[in-house]
Each structure stands twice: as structure tokens, then as C-alpha cells.
Amino acid sequence: MAATHGGYYLPHGSHWPITGSIALFILAVGTASYFQGAGWGPWAMLLGFAILIFMMFGWLGTVISESVAGAYNEQVDRSFRWGMSWFIFSEVMFFAAFFGALYYARVLSVPWLGGVDVETNxxxxDGLSLNWPTAGPGHADFEFEYMPAWPIPTINTILLLTSGVTITIAHHALKAADREKLVKWMWATVGLGATFLMFQAYEFYEAWHHMNLTMHTGVYGSTFFMLTGFHGFHVTIGTIMLIVITLRCMKGHFTPENHFGFEGVAWYWHFVDVVWLGLFIFVYVLI
Structure with missing residues (x-):
């Protein structure tokens, strides 16, 4: 059983960590086997993913039950805050790597190779002419259209910035113990996130089918889809988190004094907003 000794929370024994480890192992083996052409690879991937989803529902459900029951103390709350802070920092570094790749390709490699810097060219x-956006020196004549900042990226920017406002209003409603206002603005945030994803799906469809802009479109296509695609994945995860937190708000799981579950998701959502601003500027506007 869970217990508190000397102000430090000791969780009870749990089977969820080993369940998650098994799920990740099966998922990794299945993925590797799929890439090697094994017929059973996709089924192993599906099994591993299913076990992983089962683990997440079970483990997070246990954490929620313990939190609602008042099993956590201030030390646990600090641990959660530090854990979420380091997680978001790791995500910042993740995107920094892709922004760095974009910077290197656009500001350094293309000028070196494409004739702007005569000596390195x-x-x-020798003789290569290259300007950004480009598919790269091996595909200098590859024809494609780049993605402009208007209209969809600009609309999505407005949607995400607005969602940052709505979740902040919801947070203030939570601290004021106004559940009706809290739930209303949380569902508004969920709607804005879902709308963003629909617009981005349409953008990808247009790029892939009408603009010849795919993952095969050299360095521009790969950096474009890696940055926008991974951000879209994070928005998807964030929207799921928002739905869960909204349902918890409807059930009255949070109080004005104790609501880090809400705050952690809000932190993550604001991080998603900030990353998108960087994407909008460096991927779409400064093309």
C-alpha cells in the first residue's frame, strides 16, 4: 500500500511499469521486423501499441484515483512539477534539433553549395546554382511548390494563439471555483485544437497531391514535414490531454488549491503554442 514516511510519499507496488516495458519491447521488435519485411511485424506493432494504450489508461487511472483520494502530499506535487518541467525541456531540445537542421541547410549548406559563396561553391x-527553397543539389531541377504562409498557416496561428487565451481563461475560472465557466472554456480550447489539426491535415493533403511537396522533395520537403508533422503529433497528444482534463473538470476532480493535473496540461499546451510561432516564422514566413 502507498504510505507517507517523514513527509516523503512512497507509492505502492505496481504492475504498470513492467506492463509498459513489455509493450515498448513488443512495439520495438514489431517495428524493426516490419522494416525488415517480416509479415508478422505489423501485427506485433499493433499488439505492442494496444498493450501500451491499456497501460496508459490503467496507470493514469490509478494516479487519478490516488490524487482524488488525497493520497498525495506537497512533496509529490513538487515532484510532479519538476517532472513536467524536465519533460517540456526535453521537448524544447527535441524541436531545437530540427530547427538547427533547418538553419544549417538553409543558411549554411545552400549558400556554400549554390554559388552565393563563390569559393566554397x-x-x-563547381557550377551548381542553388537557392532556398530547394530539394537539394542532387535534385536541383526538381519542380515543386513551397507552402506559403497564407491562408492555412496564418489561420492555424490564430487558432493556436486563441486556444492559449481560452485555456488561460479556464485556468482563472478554476481558481475562482467557477466550474461552468471552466468547462465551457476548456471545451472551446479542445475545439480550437481539433480545428487546427483538421486544417493541417488539409494542408498536408494539398502539399502531397497538388504541390509535389512530399518527404521525397529533398531537404526542403524533409525539414518541412519533420517540423510541421512532429508539431502536429504534439498537438494531437495535447488535444487528447485537454479532453481528459476537461472530463475531469466536469467530474469535479480539481479544486482551486489542488489542480496540478490541469496546470501540467496547460504548460504543455502553451509550449505547443510557442513552438508553432517559431514554425510559422521560420518555415512559412521567412521562406
Whole structure:
């Protein structure tokens, strides 16, 4: 059983960590086997993913039950805050790597190779003419359209910035113990996130089918889809988190004094907003 000794919370024994480890192992083996052409690979991937989803529902359900029952103390609350802070920091570094790849390709590699820097052009690829956006030196004549900032990216920027406002209003409603206002603005945030994803799905469809902009469109296509695609994945995860938290708000799980579950999701959502602003500027506007 869970217990508190000397102000430090000791969780009870749980089977969820080993369940998650088994799920990740099966998922990894299945993915590797699929890439190697094994017929059973996709089924192993599906099994591993199913066990992982089962684990997440079970483990998070246990945490929610313990929180609602008042099993956690201030030390646990601090641990959760530090854990979420380091998680978001790791996500910042994740996106920083892809922004760095975009910077290197656009600001350094293309000028070196494409004739802007005459000396390096002569040394590395004499006679090559290259300007951003480009599919790269091996596909200098590859025809495609780049994604403009208007209309969909601009609309999505407005949607995400508005969602940052709505979740902040919901947070203030929670601290004021106004559940009706809290739930209303949380569902508004969920709706804005879902609308963003629908617009981005349409954008990807247009890029892939009408603009010849795919993952095969050299360095521009790969950096575009890696940055926007991973951000879209994070928005998807964030929207799911918002739905869960909204349902918990409807059940009255949070109080004005104790609601880090809400705050953690709000932190994550604001992080998603900030990353999108960087994407909008460096991927779409400064093309």
C-alpha cells in the first residue's frame, strides 16, 4: 500500500511499469521486423501499441484515483512539477534539433553549395546554382511548390494563439471555483485544437497531391514535414490531454488549491503554442 514516511510519499507496488516495458519491447521488435519485411511485424506493432494504450489508461487511472483520494502530499506535487518541467525541456531540445537542421541547410549548406559563396561553391560543387527553397543539389531541377504562409498557416496561428487565451481563461475560472465557466472554456480550447489539426491535415493533403511537396522533395520537403508533422503529433497528444482534463473538470476532480493535473496540461499546451510561432516564422514566413 502507498504510505507517507517523514513527509516523503512512497507509492505502492505496481504492475504498470513492467506492463509498459513489455509493450515498448513488443512495439520495438514489431517495428524493426516490419522494416525488415517480416509479415508478422505489423501485427506485433499493433499488439505492442494496444498493450501500451491499456497501460496508459490503467496507470493514469490509478494516479487519478490516488490524487482524488488525497493520497498525495506537497512533496509529490513538487515532484510532479519538476517532472513536467524536465519533460517540456526535453521537448524544447527535441524541436531545437530540427530547427538547427533547418538553419544549417538553409543558411549554411545552400549558400556554400549554390554559388552565393563563390569559393566554397567552386571547391564543393563547381557550377551548381542553388537557392532556398530547394530539394537539394542532387535534385536541383526538381519542380515543386513551397507552402506559403497564407491562408492555412496564418489561420492555424490564430487558432493556436486563441486556444492559449481560452485555456488561460479556464485556468482563472478554476481558481475562482467557477466550474461552468471552466468547462465551457476548456471545451472551446479542445475545439480550437481539433480545428487546427483538421486544417493541417488539409494542408498536408494539398502539399502531397497538388504541390509535389512530399518527404521525397529533398531537404526542403524533409525539414518541412519533420517540423510541421512532429508539431502536429504534439498537438494531437495535447488535444487528447485537454479532453481528459476537461472530463475531469466536469467530474469535479480539481479544486482551486489542488489542480496540478490541469496546470501540467496547460504548460504543455502553451509550449505547443510557442513552438508553432517559431514554425510559422521560420518555415512559412521567412521562406
Amino acid at each position: 567552386k571547391l564543393l560543387w
